[in-house]
Amino acid sequence: MANAKNDNANTKLVKKLFLITVGMFGFGFAMVPMYDVICDITGLNGKTSGRYTAELEQSAEQLEERQITVQFLAQNNEGMSWAFRANDPQVKVKPGEVKVVSYQAKNVKDYAMTGQAIPSVAPNEAAQYLKKIECFCFAEQDLAPGEEVEMALRFFVDKDIPKHITKLTLSYSLFDITKEQNAAESVAVR
Amino acid sequence: MSAAHDDHHHGPAKGLRRWLFTTNHKDIGTLYLWFSFAMFLLGGSFAMVIRAELFQPGLQLVDPNFFNQMTTMHGLVMVFGAVMPAFVGLANWMLPMMIGAPDMALPRMNNWSFWILPFAFAMLASTLLMESGAPNFGWTFYAPLSTTYAPDSVTFFIFAVHIMGASSIMGSINIIATILNLRAPGMTLMKMPLFVWTWLITAYLLIAVMPVLAGVVTMMLFDIHFGTSFFNAAGGGDPVLFQHVFWFFGHPEVYIMILPAFGVVSAIIPTFARKRLFGYDSMVYATASIAFLSFIVWAHHMFTVGMPIAGELFFMYATMLIAVPTGVKVFNWVATMFRGSMTFETPMLFAIAFVVLFTMGGFTGLMLAVTPADFQYHDTYFVVAHFHYVLVPGAVFSIMAACYYWLPKWTGYMYDERLGKLHFWLSFIGVNILFFPQHFLGLAGMPRRIPDYALQFADFNWISSIGGFLFGASQLILLVVVIKCIKGGKKATAQVWEGAQGLEWTVDSPAPYHTFTTPPDPKLIHDQ
Numbered sequence: 001m002a003n004a005k006n007d008n009a010n011t012k013l014v015k016k017l018f019l020i021t022v023g024m025f026g027f028g029f030a031m032v033p034m035y036d037v038i039c040d041i042t043g044l045n046g047k048t049s050g051r052y053t054a055e056l057e058q059s060a061e062q063l064e065e066r067q068i069t070v071q072f073l074a075q076n077n078e079g080m081s082w083a084f085r086a087n088d089p090q091v092k093v094k095p096g097e098v099k100v101v102s103y104q105a106k107n108v109k110d111y112a113m114t115g116q117a118i119p120s121v122a123p124n125e126a127a128q129y130l131k132k133i134e135c136f137c138f139a140e141q142d143l144a145p146g147e148e149v150e151m152a153l154r155f156f157v158d159k160d161i162p163k164h165i166t167k168l169t170l171s172y173s174l175f176d177i178t179k180e181q182n183a184a185e186s187v188a189v190r
Numbered sequence: 191m192s193a194a195h196d197d198h199h200h201g202p203a204k205g206l207r208r209w210l211f212t213t214n215h216k217d218i219g220t221l222y223l224w225f226s227f228a229m230f231l232l233g234g235s236f237a238m239v240i241r242a243e244l245f246q247p248g249l250q251l252v253d254p255n256f257f258n259q260m261t262t263m264h265g266l267v268m269v270f271g272a273v274m275p276a277f278v279g280l281a282n283w284m285l286p287m288m289i290g291a292p293d294m295a296l297p298r299m300n301n302w303s304f305w306i307l308p309f310a311f312a313m314l315a316s317t318l319l320m321e322s323g324a325p326n327f328g329w330t331f332y333a334p335l336s337t338t339y340a341p342d343s344v345t346f347f348i349f350a351v352h353i354m355g356a357s358s359i360m361g362s363i364n365i366i367a368t369i370l371n372l373r374a375p376g377m378t379l380m381k382m383p384l385f386v387w388t389w390l391i392t393a394y395l396l397i398a399v400m401p402v403l404a405g406v407v408t409m410m411l412f413d414i415h416f417g418t419s420f421f422n423a424a425g426g427g428d429p430v431l432f433q434h435v436f437w438f439f440g441h442p443e444v445y446i447m448i449l450p451a452f453g454v455v456s457a458i459i460p461t462f463a464r465k466r467l468f469g470y471d472s473m474v475y476a477t478a479s480i481a482f483l484s485f486i487v488w489a490h491h492m493f494t495v496g497m498p499i500a501g502e503l504f505f506m507y508a509t510m511l512i513a514v515p516t517g518v519k520v521f522n523w524v525a526t527m528f529r530g531s532m533t534f535e536t537p538m539l540f541a542i543a544f545v546v547l548f549t550m551g552g553f554t555g556l557m558l559a560v561t562p563a564d565f566q567y568h569d570t571y572f573v574v575a576h577f578h579y580v581l582v583p584g585a586v587f588s589i590m591a592a593c594y595y596w597l598p599k600w601t602g603y604m605y606d607e608r609l610g611k612l613h614f615w616l617s618f619i620g621v622n623i624l625f626f627p628q629h630f631l632g633l634a635g636m637p638r639r640i641p642d643y644a645l646q647f648a649d650f651n652w653i654s655s656i657g658g659f660l661f662g663a664s665q666l667i668l669l670v671v672v673i674k675c676i677k678g679g680k681k682a683t684a685q686v687w688e689g690a691q692g693l694e695w696t697v698d699s700p701a702p703y704h705t706f707t708t709p710p711d712p713k714l715i716h717d718q
Contacts, residue, residue, distance in 0.1 A: 006371055020397050028406060031434065032409075035428070125498070
């Protein structure tokens with residue numbers, strides 16, 4: 001019943017529609033890097049950017065007078081048992097001024113474990129202005145049974161931070177990745 | 191051999207082989223519709239468990255984990271097993287007859303796209319018997335509930351979704367190819383019945399978003415079994431990403447379930463109002479606008495995840511914009527009925543109930559779109575009431591209306607009008623008793639997906655459950671009506687309904703196994 005002309009038209013159309021299907025499957029995956037880029041630009045979800053590597057000019061007279069309060073939180077994600085806390089619960093910094101604070105972690109279990117700290121900044125809007133030069137969250141932490149470490153965080157608050165933000169909170173959630181660690185390659189984390 | 195060959199041309203093969211190997215659009219449409227009805231009863235029985243547990247406060251019948259499995263399976267089975275296949279079944283049966291085509295464009299793929307469905311749902315349903323239990327993370331399967339904390343059966347769920355997706359995509363490609371390539375001479379695009387138009391647009395939505403659904407479950411599969419971290423925060427992923435990808439699929443999906451319903455109602459109302467459809471062109475453009483807008487509103491499902499205020503405002507206004515083309519449609523249906531010579535046969539009753547109750551569901555949708563208000567309504571029974579109003583007296587009523595409307599064409603006999611009306615009124619009363627109190631429950635703060643609740647919610651839950659049992663039981667009447675109608679009754683004419691217009695009413699009732707093997711007379715094709 002279907003003649004040759006129709007068959008030909010069908011083949012062409014089906015090919016096109018199939019291409020759309022494959023393209024949209026790819027688009028689903030493309031949303032992952034797109035989302036990361038958007039989060040990076042907007043600070044969506046309080047995601048901080050990676051290690052700050054650019055040159056820092058720091059001269060005392062350029063520092064602004066305003067002070068910004070930075071608070072530090074530490075929490076264990078579900079199932080994590082380490083003793084994890086911020087040594088300095090809060091500091092006051094001037095925009096552009098580099099500060100070093102530290103966190104404390106102790107493996108209280110009797111076996112070696114691996115932890116990974118994931119940062120988040122509130123309010124979200126402030127996330128992109130918090131620059132980390134050095135952070136324990138850039139690496140996984142391997143702790144032997146009973147081992148305790150002091151972990152440093154060197155950061156500054158960007159001078160461009162809007163005037164209305166006077167206080168920001170940096171929270172670290174510590175995840176137990178002992179199991180995953182062997183299974184997966186370490187993913188680039190911030 | 192030659193006898194078998196002849197069979198192929200003049201009528202269906204005999205026995206089971208007819209159904210297994212069929213490439214006939216009418217047979218496949220029938221298969222889809224029966225499958226969908228079976229799934230409707232299965233998903234409905236899960237809903238009965240839910241309503242029975244919620245009949246009283248406290249935990250009486252099932253434990254909370256099983257309750258969660260019920261809500262999950264109810265949603266999945268109803269969305270992917272009942273509503274979507276029902277519309278595909280209607281499309282298979284009616285589209286070729288409406289556009290004067292001999293069959294679907296790709297009949298063998300048509301067979302395949304139906305026959306993988308029972309396997310997908312057998313796989314999904316089998317999880318109920320597994321040690322870990324069925325998926326219990328809700329039909330929206332948010333990560334990490336569906337990854338880190340999922341039962342082992344989640345893998346079966348993932349593959350079931352893959353198969354359903356493949357089925358829908360093949361079905362859609364087939365529908366697009368049929369509509370674009372097989373229209374009878376004279377059947378221009380703007381002369382197509384609106385059901386054909388809405389399905390064309392729906393099919394495009396399906397091939398655009400079902401692959402994204404396949405993508406998101408594939409990411410879950412990788413997170414669960416291959417150590418990736420798409421949604422795992424510990425590895426640098428983000429659970430909120432899941433919600434974005436899911437709802438990028440999920441929002442067009444809700445229009446996939448309602449656009450063909452618009453088409454059905456736009457066919458039925460003119461017939462029983464004995465007037466032409468008011469504003470045909472605007473209906474087509476409204477459908478296309480709704481389809482386009484459906485891609486840019488997804489984040490209204492996730493206002494509370496912590497979005498920048500600009501994002502919340504954008505998604506709020508974009509969502510409210512959808513009310514405009516939807517309003518156009520509702521006005522057109524009302525204008526079609528205005529000063530029409532209306533009669534109220536069962537399909538018309540369902541269609542009118544659709545217009546009224548779907549509009550109510552639409553209004554609660556507008557309330558939910560208001561960002562600040564949504565923080566109050568989010569994840570409460572108000573949301574449950576909203577989407578059940580658009581899906582049950584919306585999509586499901588339109589499917590029932592379609593079944594009553596075209597049953598005489600399918601079987602050759604008139605259905606029992608008295609039983610049909612009984613079915614309608616019990617459904618109509620039941621559905622309102624079932625879902626209307628849920629608005630109040632939600633506004634008072636009852637969360638969704640809980641097996642137990644605070645005492646102040648007891649009365650409305652009790653009423654809602656009564657409505658649920660009434661609605662559930664009255665669906666068995668539909669089964670009786672359909673079986674009676676297949677067995678016999680008053681002979682139906684070709685026209686069936688006095689005011690019916692369109693090519694499908696020019697062929698005999700029941701429709702012969704092969705129709706329009708030669709294109710219809712172009713004079714039969716009217717302006718809309």
